[in-house]
Amino acid sequence: MRSLVWVQLWMLSGYSLWAQEETSDTIFSKTLSPVSVYAIKGKPLGQRTKLSHADWVQHDAGQVLQHIPGFNVIKKSGSFGFDPVFRGFKLEQLGIVNNGGLTAAAACPNRMDPPTSQVMINQVEEIEVLKGPHNFRYGPSTGAVINFKTAQPRFSEKSEIFGRINAGVESNGFVMRTEGMAGIRTKKLQMSAAISYSDGNDYQDGQDSIIPATFNRGALNLNAAYKLKEGHIATVNVTRNFARNTDFPTLMMDLLSDDTWMLQGEYLIKSVNRWYSNWTTQIFSSWVDHQMGNRLRPASLMMLSHVQAETRVMGGRTEFTVKNRNATYFIGGDVKYEFANGVRSRTMKTQMMEKTFLDTLWQQGFIVRTGLFADARWNTGRNEWSLSGRFDLVHAQPQTAAQKFSQTYTDLYSTDLNPSISSGISRKLTDAWSLGAWLGVGVRSGGLTEKFINFLPVGLDAYEVLGNPQIKPEANTQLDVVARYERGKTVLQLNGFASYIHQFISTVVDPTMKPMLPTSPGVRRYINIDEASMLGFEFLWTQKWNSTIAHDLSAAYVRGQNLQLDQPLPEISPFEIRYRLNGSFLKNLMQPYAALRYSFAQNRVSEAFAEKTTENFMVMDIGLKIVPRKNIQVNMAVQNLLDETYREHLSRFIRPGVPLNSPGVSFVLMVSYSF
Numbered sequence: 001m002r003s004l005v006w007v008q009l010w011m012l013s014g015y016s017l018w019a020q021e022e023t024s025d026t027i028f029s030k031t032l033s034p035v036s037v038y039a040i041k042g043k044p045l046g047q048r049t050k051l052s053h054a055d056w057v058q059h060d061a062g063q064v065l066q067h068i069p070g071f072n073v074i075k076k077s078g079s080f081g082f083d084p085v086f087r088g089f090k091l092e093q094l095g096i097v098n099n100g101g102l103t104a105a106a107a108c109p110n111r112m113d114p115p116t117s118q119v120m121i122n123q124v125e126e127i128e129v130l131k132g133p134h135n136f137r138y139g140p141s142t143g144a145v146i147n148f149k150t151a152q153p154r155f156s157e158k159s160e161i162f163g164r165i166n167a168g169v170e171s172n173g174f175v176m177r178t179e180g181m182a183g184i185r186t187k188k189l190q191m192s193a194a195i196s197y198s199d200g201n202d203y204q205d206g207q208d209s210i211i212p213a214t215f216n217r218g219a220l221n222l223n224a225a226y227k228l229k230e231g232h233i234a235t236v237n238v239t240r241n242f243a244r245n246t247d248f249p250t251l252m253m254d255l256l257s258d259d260t261w262m263l264q265g266e267y268l269i270k271s272v273n274r275w276y277s278n279w280t281t282q283i284f285s286s287w288v289d290h291q292m293g294n295r296l297r298p299a300s301l302m303m304l305s306h307v308q309a310e311t312r313v314m315g316g317r318t319e320f321t322v323k324n325r326n327a328t329y330f331i332g333g334d335v336k337y338e339f340a341n342g343v344r345s346r347t348m349k350t351q352m353m354e355k356t357f358l359d360t361l362w363q364q365g366f367i368v369r370t371g372l373f374a375d376a377r378w379n380t381g382r383n384e385w386s387l388s389g390r391f392d393l394v395h396a397q398p399q400t401a402a403q404k405f406s407q408t409y410t411d412l413y414s415t416d417l418n419p420s421i422s423s424g425i426s427r428k429l430t431d432a433w434s435l436g437a438w439l440g441v442g443v444r445s446g447g448l449t450e451k452f453i454n455f456l457p458v459g460l461d462a463y464e465v466l467g468n469p470q471i472k473p474e475a476n477t478q479l480d481v482v483a484r485y486e487r488g489k490t491v492l493q494l495n496g497f498a499s500y501i502h503q504f505i506s507t508v509v510d511p512t513m514k515p516m517l518p519t520s521p522g523v524r525r526y527i528n529i530d531e532a533s534m535l536g537f538e539f540l541w542t543q544k545w546n547s548t549i550a551h552d553l554s555a556a557y558v559r560g561q562n563l564q565l566d567q568p569l570p571e572i573s574p575f576e577i578r579y580r581l582n583g584s585f586l587k588n589l590m591q592p593y594a595a596l597r598y599s600f601a602q603n604r605v606s607e608a609f610a611e612k613t614t615e616n617f618m619v620m621d622i623g624l625k626i627v628p629r630k631n632i633q634v635n636m637a638v639q640n641l642l643d644e645t646y647r648e649h650l651s652r653f654i655r656p657g658v659p660l661n662s663p664g665v666s667f668v669l670m671v672s673y674s675f
Contacts, residue, residue, distance in 0.1 A: 034131040034424075034438055034480045034495065038068060059177065059198040059217040061119035061148065068129065069538040069554045072573040075651040075660055076110065077248045078213035079173070079200055080255070083114040085650060086129075087497065088534050088560040088572045089143020092447035092505075093474075098148050099237075100138050100319075101282045102264040105311035105338050107290035109361055109449065109456045112248055112255045116146075118262060118286070120219045120239050122166075122179045123194055125151040132478045132497060133442025134422040136373045136390030137319070137330055141420070142442040142476040142501075153190045153225030153235060160185055161675075162192075168635070168670030172663045173203030173213055177670075187227075194221040202247075205661035206645030212247040212654075231270040238263050245296065250652035250660050252457070253292040253305055262286045278321035285314045290342075302349055309342025309361055311448075327378035334373070339366040340448045344456070346517075359516060362467075363398035363405060365452035367445070370394075382428045386438070392418040394445040396469065402454050405466070408513075412469045414451070418443040424480075432487040438480045446471040450505055450526050455516045459524060460570055460609045460652075464515040465507055468526040475502045478534075489544035496537040504532035504562075508608070531563035552580045559604070570609040573649055574602035574616075591625040602649045612653070617646035623668070631675060637668040 058064055062082030065071045073082035074090065086094060096115035097103050104118040128147040130138070138145050163182035169175065176199055183192025197218040202210050218241070225235040239262040246255040264284040271277060293306035319332030342361035347354060371392040378385050394416040398405070401412055422440025429435055446468070449458060453467040478499040485492040507524035515523050536558030544550040555577045560569030580595040597619045605611035623637030640663060647659040654660055 034134050034482065034497075036068075036129045036131070038127040038129065058121045059196065059215075059219075060117050061121045061124070062114065062116040064121055064127070065116065065146065068127075069540060069556045069578075070131075070536075070558075072648070072650050074111075074571065075648060076112065076250045077215070077246060077255075078203060078211050078660060078663070079175075079215040080217060080243065080246050081108075081112045081114060081117050081248070083111050084116055084146070085571065085573065086144045086146075087131075087499075087536055088558045088569060090571065092444065092450065093143035093476075095139045095141055095145035096148075097138050097145065098262070099150060099264060099266070099282070100147055101315065101317050101334070102237075102262060102284035102286065103313055104260060104262060104286040104288055105313050105340060105448065107258070107288040107309045107311040107340070107342070108255070108292060109307070109309070109342070109453060109458045110248075110251055111458075112246075112251075112292060113243070113258050113260075113288065113290055117243075118239075118241055118260050118288070119148050120194070120196065120221050120241070121148075122181070122196055123150050123221050123223070123239075124148045131495070132422075132438070132480050132499070133420060133440040133476050134386075134388060134424060134438045134478075134480065135375060136388050136420050136422070136442070137332070137375050139334070139336070139369075139371070140390060140392055140418060140442060140444045142444050142474060150223070150237065153233060154185060155187055155190060155227060156185045157187055164672065164674035166670065166672040168668065170200075170639075170666050170668050172639075172666030173200045175200035183223075189227070190223075190225045192221075192223050194223075195219070203663045203666075206640070206643045206664040207661075208664070209661065211661060211663075212249040215246040216244040217246075218242050231272075233268045233270075235266045235268070236264075237266075247296075248292075249654045253294050253307065254296050256291040256293050256295075257289075258291075259289045260286065275322065276320040277323045279318070280321075281316070281318040283316040285312075287312055304347040304349070305344065306347075307342060307344045307361070309340070311341075312339040313337070326380070327376065329377075330373070330375040332373055333371060335368070335370045337366065337368050338448060339364070340452070341365075359456075360400070360402050360454055361456060362448055362452045363402055363454055364400045365396065365398040365448050365467075367394065367396040367448060367451075369445070384426045384436075386422075386424045388422045388440070390420040392416070392420075392443075392445075394418060394473075396445070396448075396451055398452050398469070405452075405454055408466065409469055414445075414469055414471075416445045416473050418445060418473050426482070432485055434482075434484045434486075436480075436482045436484075439478070441475060441477045443473050443475045445473045446505055446526070453526075455523065457520065459507060460611065462520060463507075463509060463522050463524040464517070464520045466510075466513065466523055466525045471505055471526050472503045472528045474505045474528070476500075477502070489550075491540070491542050493540045494537060495539075497534070499534035501532040501534070502530070504529040506532075506562075529562060529564045532569060533561045533563055534569075535559045535561075548584050550582045550584075552578075552582070554578045562606070562608070565608060567608065568604040568606050570606035570611050571650055572602070572604065574614065575600040589627055591627070593621075593623050593625075595621045595623075597621075599646075599649075614647060614649040617644055618642075619644050619646070631673060633672050635668070635670040635672075639666045639668060640664055 126149040130145040165180040179196035181194035199216045220240045222238045241260040243258040269279040315336035317334035322329040340362040341364045344359040346357045373390040375388040397413045424438030426436030455464045513523035539555040541553040557575040560572040601616040602614045620641045626634045643665040651660040
């Protein structure tokens with residue numbers, strides 16, 4: 001859904017969604033690297049774009065990510081569970097973490113609840129995108145690591161209360177969004193509580209067709225930071241998420257309930273006289289309980305299906321930061337335990353009898369990953385160098401293997417040793433021009449679904465999918481080149497990349513296997529593809545003409561190829577261009593904008609997955625932000641002004657020939673107040 005985030009991302013300043021390319025926590029005020037920091041709120045720092053809390057009344061972080069160049073989302077619902085894709089990399093190829101450690105594993109086999117859906121976005125201050133296999137601080141990286149960072153605690157000599165409240169509505173689907181936060185800070189303590197709730201109904205596409213999109217989503221967050229003594233800070237963060245009765249029209253079931261707890265504790269030591277400058281230790285855990293079924297659908301009278309599933313993630317990490325005059329080093333280790341379990345029940349009803357079948361999902365599979373990492377950045381005049389490495393020991397096994405699964409695979413256990421390494425250099429050629437290049441190899445083991453899923457349709461098509469406990473680790477060798485021009489109020493940047501993926505993890509139809517359901521077309525098994533490739537770029541141009549007018553242009557393209565079959569990889573987004581014109585008048589009282597998005601047709605599709613082509617489309621938005629006072633703002637917008645009928649390429653089909661189209665024209669109003 002085209003959301004209020006798109007209205008807000010570009011309005012606050014002349015610089016748009018583009019943010020200064022730099023690595024966080026380093027001593028350099030500016031560096032050229034394949035790490036992007038998209039700042040959301042707080043005080044401006046350098047040339048980062050900082051937006052206020054009012055700009056992020058959202059219920060799904062995947063909705064936010066898709067407005068960053070290179071990102072798109074897989075949509076199985078029109079309103080929830082947007083699964084991010086970056087440069088063609090998706091699912092387990094992307095690492096999703098909160099503050100460098102905490103994550104949640106999807107409890108739905110079809111990923112109705114991807115890890116991004118559990119991020120409480122209104123509590124996030126920065127989104128750090130570590131592109132490609134070039135930084136391994138937060139875990140193994142093949143496609144990218146997305147780190148959602150909350151604000152660092154602030155303390156005050158005098159006690160002070162702070163907070164905000166936001167409310168908004170979208171006409172198409174009558175989507176209502178609310179969120180608020182209140183807290184107190186003292187000399188040694190900062191505490192806050194935040195709450196958000198959003199719901200919506202079915203919406204209309206550009207042809208006035210009704211798209212099922214009912215959803216209910218809420219979250220509660222409690223955060224506390226305490227300064228034990230100077231330089232010693234303990235932080236606790238607790239988040240409770242829930243979703244109810246959410247439509248997933250492209251799947252065989254809808255989300256009935258999703259209940260999640262996420263806990264994270266951190267202890268930070270800042271030192272001046274020791275060999276390290278910072279020492280950070282974290283522990284974290286998440287619990288996801290998920291239920292889905294078809295009881296909300298009238299056509300389900302003959303067979304009632306229901307899935308009850310759960311995932312658990314527990315882990316911790318410790319990291320030392322060492323700084324000197326010209327360099328910064330990060331050294332540490334981490335451990336993560338992932339567990340998934342679930343049962344599908346199928347109740348067949350006839351006039352004479354009723355019979356129920358039970359199917360196990362992940363066979364109580366678990367994965368334990370233990371890793372050591374090191375990351376170094378140093379400056380030698382005009383050159384900035386980087387070196388990052390990681391070594392992971394990964395063990396996986398099912399605790400209660402299904403009979404048919406055991407008959408297919410004789411060895412159900414696996415242990416992988418995965419080394420990853422990357423090195424790069426950036427050089428300032430002139431006062432305006434910079435150039436950088438990075439070469440890295442990132443290795444990851446298969447995830448819980450890739451190893452242990454048991455005859456469930458979890459892919460692009462209706463085939464049942466069988467995991468492979470002996471799937472080999474996937475290795476991505478990638479070159480990133482970044483060229484940047486910056487002079488005055490003009491910035492141009494081009495980031496090109498080329499990836500060669502060895503042992504690419506995918507699925508293939510196995511005609512020798514019989515599916516569980518007679519309505520299924522067959523069975524796919526997870527395998528390794530010897531060779532695959534990704535090639536593409538992101539281009540950004542931002543320019544502020546004067547104190548009142550600015551414009552922005554971005555473009556992104558990726559080409560994925562299965563080199564073994566000599567055909568395109570599935571679910572690769574088409575070439576896309578976005579343009580935006582911003583204004584700021586009457587001392588920022590009135591801030592209008594107009595935005596244009598053009599997506600080219602995608603005709604390079606995978607025959608092996610019977611993927612459908614997508615036509616080109618163009619979408620225009622207009623909006624106005626009014627700031628009568630510093631702590632009050634009113635936002636009005638018209639999304640999809642031309643009422644275009646279109647389907648995103650990564651959106652699934654409700655049924656053959658019936659696409660999950662995006663919303664037609666929608667009017668948006670939002671009001672916010674902070675104190």
